[in-house]
């Protein structure tokens with residue numbers, strides 16, 4: 001896979017440009033470099049990950065020794081999404097191969113250039129008796145889901161996840177579901193606002209123009225800080241993307257006309273469109289929407305009740321920053337939650353109160369790049385996790401092995417069950 005990535009970087013960048021007009025730097029860093037790092041880590045650590053893990057034993061089995069042996073699950077199905085089509089297809093594959101499985105990979109039909117490049121490259125570079133790519137959409141995926149697998153990993157939305165899980169249940173197949181949700185960002189006052197704004201921009205528009213599962217979905221800040229925050233966004237966004245962001249080469253386009261229409265429905269709802277304080281421009285022929293900030297959108301609006309997955313960013317205002325925790329926990333559990341603050345107590349409260357797949361304090365999205373952390377959701381944002389050793393574990397069965405000798409055979413467990421034995 002490393003060779004495949006090394007020898008085909010321009011083709012991969014071009015396919016991602018075709019599918020999403022993804023900027024080259026984003027493709028190089030977030031898809032290619034991340035995958036290579038994942039490969040290198042697995043190659044370096046695999047021997048260690050594979051080693052049986054010694055386990056302690058107790059008096060109950062004395063004398064004995066024990067270990068936990070990792071074994072491959074068998075043949076696994078990986079169904080991936082369109083937004084990071086290389087990374088989300090191949091990163092799970094690395095863990096599945098490391099753990100010794102055979103794999104069928106089904107990339108998303110919504111990024112067709114990448115899907116067909118993946119099929120071609122995997123067939124050319126990898127062992128086709130162990131990994132196959134199946135291209136296709138709903139009928140092909142439905143047919144795949146009718147088969148019996150040893151594990152299914154699905155990346156995508158919660159609606160299809162329910163179809164995947166129901167199909168898996170028929171064969172008692174375990175699933176990993178990597179889903180999405182509304183990732184909140186709490187912004188406290190008294191912070192380095194320029195750095196915070198830039199890090200929010202990098203996680204939102206700098207990640208596939210907001211089409212990323214861990215991109216900030218909405219911001220919560222206090223009423224008296226909102227204006228300063230909006231001004232900071234205006235200033236930094238213009239610095240990054242110029243006066244006419246629709247022409248910027250550094251922003252991905254919306255993936256297709258369905259998603260373009262979906263995003264405009266969120267933006268053009270009557271009670272929402274009047275709340276735009278920056279952006280709002282769109283170019284239907286090129287499927288582009290400018291980075292857009294909305295201030296004080298009503299909680300019952302569509303945009304506050306659906307995952308946005310695009311370049312729109314609503315800001316909700318509250319009286320006290322502590323109120324943000326109840327606001328977040330009143331919704332479903334997000335895949336990621338972020339907080340910008342210098343206040344130690346507030347950080348502690350955030351970690352204690354907010355349940356999400358992952359939390360980052362004073363940045364956004366960067367936890368994804370840390371393979372010592374599990375990546376996955378909780379509740380509506382998914383189940384199971386991967387990255388680094390977590391990927392290996394996800395695609396392994398942990399077999400319990402207890403070794404006994406013939407010595408120390410206690411008669412207690414054998415009949416007849418006399419009163420004397422009972423009193424022991």
Ligand code: NAD
Pocket residue numbers: 079080081082083084088106107108109110136137138141142155156157158160163177178179180181212213214307309335377382
């Ligand atoms: P998508 O439309 O590409 O769908 C994902 C996969 O589901 C595709 O391979 C597709 O062929 C398959 N599929 C579609 N309809 C199906 C059906 N009826 N039966 C079986 N399979 C079917 O991707 P999407 O769902 O639009 O992706 C966006 C969502 O994915 C967002 O909610 C986002 O947050 C989430 N996401 C999560 C992660 C993560 O790592 N947790 C990463 C990326 C995206």
